[in-house]
Amino acid sequence: MHRFANPGRFLRLATRIQPWLKGLTALGFALGLYLALWGSPPDYQQGETVRIMYIHVPAAWMALLAYLILGLASASALIWRHPLADIAAEAISPVGAAFTLLALITGSLWGKPMWGTYWVWDARLTSFLLLFFLYLGHMALLGAFDDRGRGRRSAAVLALVGLINLPIIKFSVDWWNTLHQPASIVRMNGPSIDPSMLWPLFTLAATFHLFLLAVLIERMRTLLLEARLRNQRLAAFDQLQPGSRA
Amino acid sequence: MTNFDSFLTMGGYAAYVWPAYGAAVVILAAIWFDTERRRRAVERALAAGYESREDDA
Numbered sequence: 001m002h003r004f005a006n007p008g009r010f011l012r013l014a015t016r017i018q019p020w021l022k023g024l025t026a027l028g029f030a031l032g033l034y035l036a037l038w039g040s041p042p043d044y045q046q047g048e049t050v051r052i053m054y055i056h057v058p059a060a061w062m063a064l065l066a067y068l069i070l071g072l073a074s075a076s077a078l079i080w081r082h083p084l085a086d087i088a089a090e091a092i093s094p095v096g097a098a099f100t101l102l103a104l105i106t107g108s109l110w111g112k113p114m115w116g117t118y119w120v121w122d123a124r125l126t127s128f129l130l131l132f133f134l135y136l137g138h139m140a141l142l143g144a145f146d147d148r149g150r151g152r153r154s155a156a157v158l159a160l161v162g163l164i165n166l167p168i169i170k171f172s173v174d175w176w177n178t179l180h181q182p183a184s185i186v187r188m189n190g191p192s193i194d195p196s197m198l199w200p201l202f203t204l205a206a207t208f209h210l211f212l213l214a215v216l217i218e219r220m221r222t223l224l225l226e227a228r229l230r231n232q233r234l235a236a237f238d239q240l241q242p243g244s245r246a
Numbered sequence: 247m248t249n250f251d252s253f254l255t256m257g258g259y260a261a262y263v264w265p266a267y268g269a270a271v272v273i274l275a276a277i278w279f280d281t282e283r284r285r286r287a288v289e290r291a292l293a294a295g296y297e298s299r300e301d302d303a
């Protein structure tokens with residue numbers, strides 16, 4: 001892993017794999033949307049609303065995965081001062097927030113016809129809403145200080161504290177009574193849904209992973225270039241006014 | 247054609263299924279275009295910086 005910790009090497013590698021990643025993502029969306037909307041049957045209980053699952057479940061998985069990446073990046077930024085870790089944390093949190101919002105919206109659009117309500121303050125939904133606010137808090141803290149390093153450290157601490165929320169989200173459906181259904185895919189006895197519904201789900205889930213990776217790399221690349229631009233401007237400023245910066 | 251009709255009406259759940267897919271398109275497109283816009287902006291600024299330094303020389 002440390003071979004890729006060098007920002008210059010990361011930039012070169014990212015530039016090389018990015019076109020492939022974007023192409024695969026586009027193909028995945030085409031195939032996944034076809035399977036989800038046309039090439040799979042309605043559910044015998046939930047009818048056509050089951051199609052919301054193909055967006056809702058992968059979006060929720062990405063929301064959790066993005067937070068795991070945020071937590072790991074924040075930890076390595078605080079402990080090892082890893083050069084790319086701060087960049088990865090800053091790059092991932094808007095993406096995580098977007099997937100969390102998508103999971104919340106699609107969940108409430110699924111909840112209305114199936115549960116009779118858009119929203120209920122139970123453990124799963126409330127902890128997921130908290131996840132959204134953790135992302136927003138992380139983004140806000142990053143920009144809250146004039147000293148960029150202080151902002152990054154406070155944001156990293158918030159991200160680490162928020163990690164407690166991940167197991168709460170995962171096990172909330174087992175620990176508390178809820179309208180939300182328990183795990184039906186990642187469970188001990190294997191998935192409990194029909195293969196005809198697993199295909200669109202896994203295709204879109206794989207595509208969401210590719211999308212997350214492509215956007216993460218692109219945002220990290222942008223943040224590295226922005227740092228390079230800031231350094232250039234500081235250097236140019238110093239040339240114009242030698243000794244003006246303490 | 248009934249097949250296509252049932253696709254559009256989503257068995258009476260069109261008001262929930264289509265907005266869910268619409269939200270996915272809007273949110274994922276928004277994060278994608280925001281990412282691309284920022285990268286292009288910084289690449290332009292860097293290119294402009296290199297040019298002006300060449301002018302100095």
